[in-house]
Amino acid sequence: MxxxxxxxxxxxxxxxxxxxxxxxxxxxxxxxxxxPERYSANLMLNVTRKGVQNTDDYRYDDFYRLQADERFADTVVRWIGTPQISEEIYTEAGVVPQGKIEARRLSSQMIEAVFILNDKGDARKISDSALKVLNRQTEKLDEFQKGETWFTLISSEPFVSEKKIxxxxxxxxxxxxxxxxxxxxxxxxxxxxx
Known part of the structure; x- marks a missing residue:
């Protein structure tokens, strides 16, 4: 043709x-x-320490500290990926779950958590809830060791953007x-x- x-x-x-x-x-x-109106909220979590362990055994303590922070950040990312922790975060915030919370480690001490919302105002509730739930999980790690919890998480204000085509x-x-x-x-x- x-x-x-x-x-x-x-x-x-x-x-x-x-x-x-x-x-x-x-x-x-x-x-x-x-x-529908949908929003994407990004929450930045930082792994930090409550205290410093004094020791003469390690001359390169800051290097080992960064390594430990990195391993702990990986653990937190895995926690966020579990359905139980996601459900606990939404329940404590008093928000209907909008799907899975996605998390990834950006650096040795920084984690990004992303969640989808129908109401822009729920971002603060969920970020506060996530911080409480994850710090509670952290405290459970040292429960059996009868020692002080060294790791803690701090967060910034969530960044909320419209998730629309x-x-x-x-x-x-x-x-x-x-x-x-x-x-x-x-x-x-x-x-x-x-």
Whole structure:
């Protein structure tokens, strides 16, 4: 089939092609305007120490301290990833769970926790709750050793941003899908008529 024939097929079925593209474009606009209000909150947690252990055994105590902080930060990330801890954080905050809390270690002492919210005001409640629950878990580690808890977590204010599909993304994606399915629709209509 030559290019002229393909162009003629599309010219004969312009209404079908434009109709499919328009339908997808309107669908993209509907998705943009009807999407629910959702927010993403980022909470930065820092691993720190309550005290310093005095020892003459190690000349490189700060290096070992950073290593221990890194291992403990990994433990905290794993705690946040468990359903029990996530549920406990949401329950203590008095907020309906919106999904799993995601956490990752950014450096040896810094952890980022990300959670999704329906209400922007819940960010502070969840971040306070997360700090309490995680510090309680930390204290449980030394419960059997009858020793002082060395690690503690501190946090900053949560950063809250709107979690929404942007207008340009929604509209562009829907138009591109419309072009794709419109072209297929024209070709299928041509072959069915043939």
């Amino acid at each position: 030559e290019l002229r024939e393909i162009i003629k097929i599309f010219m004969d079925r312009t209404k079908l092609f434009l109709g499919v593209v328009l339908l997808f474009a309107l669908g993209g606009l509907a998705v943009f305007f009807l999407q 942007g207008f340009v993304v929604a509209f562009s994606a829907s138009v591109l899908l419309g072009l794709f399915f419109g072209a297929w629709g024209v070709m299928i209509a041509y072959y069915l008529k043939k």
